[in-house]
Amino acid sequence: MRRLPLFLLATSAAFAQELTDSSYAAIRDHVLPSADELRWTAVDWRASFWDAVVEAQKADKPILLWAMNGHPLACT
């Protein structure tokens, strides 16, 4: 197996969980949101207010709008 350039593997930051091949999975699992943290994704969110207005008019249903600085489905 060919190796990646050594300069890219040099440690440049001192922290407990240095990113290496052996720590990779643990860091990935730590960053990934848990099922509990993703419960809000179980709601069938439309990504814009107007999309919901159009659909709610057709379906004769009320609209639930989550409005935040930064799109709530992304950077909140």
Add this chain to the structure above:
Amino acid sequence: MQELAKEFVACADEVNHLQTVKGPEADLFRKVAEQGHYAGRVKPTSTRQGIYACAPNGVFLASINTTNAAAMAGMMEKALAKWKELKPEDRLMKEAPGADPGGRTRWERLFPADGLVLKDWSRDLPREGPARAAWNLDFAWFRKEEARRFLPDTIEEGALHEVPREIVLRLARFHFVDNVRGQTYPWQEAEIATAELAAIVDEVNGGRARIRFAGKTKATAVGKWRVNGFDPTTVDQKRGFDAKILGSATWDLAKERFVEFELIAAGTRWGGTQYNGRPDDLGEAPMAHLLRLAGDTPAERVAPASIWGYGWK
């Protein structure tokens, strides 16, 4: 809560656009919001953030700004009760609205359906002392021709490739930021000291190429800015992120697209910005970003927070 939500057409949107742009979508939002929990408010800000329930014609049902599930459920129940009292002619528009309201530039129109769309999670890594359960999510977009640049021209086993700087800069400037606790702004290009990413083709088999990535990124900024929300104090500050990058991907040679993609940038961050919630956490501490392929639901087609900096038209 999820059962209650099924009684509604649920949506999420960026409030600043809804408050400030012209057109029927924003007009309808302002009509609703000015009957809601922040109606008329101008201090400490004029934001209308929150959760609103309304009829398609803009009749206000209820609203709240909370993270308390019971309070949220109460608001939804109140809204449904009011909805049921309304006759159809009192809750619907007289004419069906068109699909495009006009008056608003939606970055989603630039969604790179044939390119590379990544979810970008961020979170602090474990350290001594109390930890906050904060994390964030953004999306990173690359057009088809940009995605291809993660790979060498000739995809063959053992091929080593330096990913072009402008591609790595997309990640370094706009995505490897400290947004764990809240919104922040991207790095200026001059603030990027290092942005390097190498790819190696480990294997080509069955029409697919297996790739590994390794790299590093470092961004630093010094100056005077606010780090504590509405506190107007502006003092000398510094902030940065110094991280290693590792990852892997699978490229489908026939489809010419990634079918797997995962990248981690993990390292040390320091400093804060006005709204990223770090006034008590300005020292060096570990943080990581994890990027993975996004799905194709409407909720996963939300534009990157700093897409305006991509230079796309």
